[in-house]
Amino acid sequence: MENKLDITCPICHFHTTSPSVNDLGSVHGNTERFKHQSFQLWKCPQCNTIKSLANVDFADIYSDYPLNKRELDVFARGTLKNLTSRLTAVGMNKHHTILDYGCGNGIYVDYLKEAGYSNTYGYDPYVSEFKNLPNDTAPFDVIINNDTLEHVPDVYAMMGECLALLKPGGLLYIGTADSEPVNMQALDKEIMRLHQPFHTIIVTEQQLHRIVKRYPLDIIASYRRSYHDTLRPFANYRFLDELNNILGHNLDKALDPNTSTKAFLTHPKLWFYAFFGYFFPSAAEPAVIAKKKTD
Numbered sequence: 609m610e611n612k613l614d615i616t617c618p619i620c621h622f623h624t625t626s627p628s629v630n631d632l633g634s635v636h637g638n639t640e641r642f643k644h645q646s647f648q649l650w651k652c653p654q655c656n657t658i659k660s661l662a663n664v665d666f667a668d669i670y671s672d673y674p675l676n677k678r679e680l681d682v683f684a685r686g687t688l689k690n691l692t693s694r695l696t697a698v699g700m701n702k703h704h705t706i707l708d709y710g711c712g713n714g715i716y717v718d719y720l721k722e723a724g725y726s727n728t729y730g731y732d733p734y735v736s737e738f739k740n741l742p743n744d745t746a747p748f749d750v751i752i753n754n755d756t757l758e759h760v761p762d763v764y765a766m767m768g769e770c771l772a773l774l775k776p777g778g779l780l781y782i783g784t785a786d787s788e789p790v791n792m793q794a795l796d797k798e799i800m801r802l803h804q805p806f807h808t809i810i811v812t813e814q815q816l817h818r819i820v821k822r823y824p825l826d827i828i829a830s831y832r833r834s835y836h837d838t839l840r841p842f843a844n845y846r847f848l849d850e851l852n853n854i855l856g857h858n859l860d861k862a863l864d865p866n867t868s869t870k871a872f873l874t875h876p877k878l879w880f881y882a883f884f885g886y887f888f889p890s891a892a893e894p895a896v897i898a899k900k901k902t903d
């Protein structure tokens with residue numbers, strides 16, 4: 609069967625006008641606003657990148673983005689502590705100038721400042737408080753690009769922008785969703801990581817490394833597991849997945865303390881995953897930390 613589509617892979621530039629039906633699939637959104645809307649996705653047969661075929665107005669979809677209502681609560685603190693420890697392990701310190709690129713509502717900026725990283729800045733073109741790149745402070749010692757790559761229309765433009773803002777010898781963290789085990793014929797169970805229409809592109813761990821290696825960067829640390837995965841109770845990816853599943857994969861409900869508390873009372877297995885979910889991961893989130901070359 610032939611599909612009248614003209615698709616170019618945004619990562620490897622593979623082009624097709626007749627994609628195989630096996631490479632196409634569709635899934636509903638996982639937010640209150642988009643839960644009844646179906647979005648078509650395509651998996652590149654050459655590099656396994658998943659591309660959303662939805663034509664979205666970014667300013668519009670982010671105007672009421674539920675994750676921007678997330679608070680710096682005990683759950684967020686657990687995972688952000690883990691993210692921070694990845695960076696301190698490779699030398700990030702409290703004197704560094706730090707940019708959280710794609711910072712959303714800035715909870716990680718707040719977290720870092722609270723922890724003594726006072727020269728921390730945020731950038732997010734769709735959040736008014738952070739809509740301007742802090743160019744006056746550039747170049748930065750550390751740029752954190754956590755869960756950003758999958759949201760942008762042009763990964764290479766974003767990489768170029770980050771590189772220009774980073775000091776030689778500076779650290780760049782990039783962590784993102786994983787396209788690897790996704791079966792395009794069974795997308796419903798992947799609804800959380802596909803996160804339509806917000807995720808424009810989902811790459812494999814291998815492609816993430818290839819993207820980074822195109823730039824004057826040396827990879828100094830690499831992770832496959834999600835930074836959400838910790839041994840701290842409630843701070844693991846499987847628990848988030850199970851909670852969202854119980855709430856019909858509606859992020860607005862998962863972020864509402866009233867509905868999520870009810871889920872705990874009616875679904876005892878949630879407690880199990882809250883404490884032991886680390887040992888039962890449901891998805892990976894590849895990440896690398898790279899150092900910008902000095903010459």
Ligand SMILES: [Zn+2]
Pocket residue numbers: 617618619620621622652653654655656657
């Ligand atoms: Zn490709």
